[in-house]
Amino acid sequence: MNSQEEAVRTRTTMVQKVLRIFEWLLDLYVLDFYIDNQWERLPQSWRESVETMDPEDLGAYLTGAPIKHMLPLSFLSMIKSVQALSIPRESTSQYKAKNNEDYNEFKVGNHPKLKNLFLKHVKIKKRHEISLMADIVSETAKKCNCKTVLDFGSGLGHLVRVLGYKHDLFAVGIECQPQLTEAARQLDLELEYTAKKHLTEETMSKLKRPMHFNMTLTSHEQLLQLPLVDNITEYGLIGLHPCGDLAPLLLKHFVNCSKVKYICVVGCCYMKLTCDSEPYGYPMSAHVKKLGGKLSYTSREIACHAIEQYSERLRRGQYEDLKIHAYRATLEKILVEHNPALKHSQIRSIKHTNNMTFESYCAAALQRVDVELDAGRVRAGGVCVRAWRRVLLVYSLRLALAPLVESLVLLDRLLYLLEHGLSCEIRPVFDPKISPRNHIIIGRRK
Incomplete structure (x- = not known):
């Protein structure tokens, strides 16, 4: 056992003990x-x-x-x-929140007149998340020397669009709703239609258009049959706020498939995790399973609330x-x-x-x-x-108590990767007042 795993185990055990003491408070449902x-x-x-x-x-x-x-x-x-x-929630990383002027760097083909194409149809909160997530994914891809990335729960494809056209990655968006996938393809075409007015044919030919396709995941084994092009032999997995059990599914695939070189995932909707039967969404790690104890629906639900925004309103x-x-x-x-x-x-x-x-x-x-x-x-x-x-x-x-509940879920996921000998870390990257689920788990295959 390495020192990081030992430290995470110790912290997880202490978190679990505190939550058990105040379980009576966590399980008070405001409706009742x-x-x-x-x-x-x-x-x-x-x-x-x-x-x-x-x-x-x-x-x-x-x-x-x-x-x-x-x-x-x-x-x-x-x-x-x-x-x-609790895992710190204030970002201490090199990545800073971007305001609207900072998006000038988001240019297609490095052309000054194509600086706003990634902003169309994207709300302020999503802009903040996508910009920082894309920077981290690009950095991790370079460290792992892996140019292909799969985004699960890609929606309208805003993140893969930035990863492809701006960061020059071969980006694949996987979404369960066909209407969103079709809309994502149309947005790609709209971007290219505008770009053609200002870029040469040679520059246009070098742009990496994302791929989009549909899949509904129920087990991580399904990921072994992904319909990827033949020349893709390795890739990274990413998920920006995948709901419920989707984040654990991605983590399990990362652990079990040597083709996956890295993972960047931001969790969400903890109340939808499977906790009472296999395959567990929580707990995942052997250590937390050994500790015993469960997180109730009400405790997992309160962990998804925005404590910074709420506290500020009270103040x-x-x-x-x-x-x-x-x-x-x-x-x-x-x-x-x-x-x-x-x-x-x-x-x-x-x-x-x-x-x-x-x-x-x-x-x-x-x-x-x-x-x-x-x-x-x-x-x-x-x-x-x-x-x-x-x-x-x-x-x-x-x-x-919400930050402590979320910390337990995140520490369990971190331990799961560490127990399988993988390099991993948790970074609070997003501004918690903008995006309350702001921790990114980054794992790399050694």
């Missing part, structure tokens, strides 16, 4: 706040302390800023443990619209009292507005549910809604 009387489940010292705390102060404390407020030692120890054991006092959590929890209580079979019904997602009453919220939210609630019971629900700050506080306390 009133049904399960969640406020009373908090230690009395916590209730007395945080109920008198302004949300602005709580938001400041969650970001590590000092506040003038006495807090229980058990609460302080939880926060400090999360801060000490700025922009939390009035978070009353919607109290509205939904109150409606859940009324629905279950009306008919227990209605628990966790799929209702419309409604955004809070300043003039929204609880009655108007219920009317809008229940448009898709065939149920008539007693008007008096709905009016009485206003008593619960007035306790919306408690709902916000419990949600905030749970969210404080």
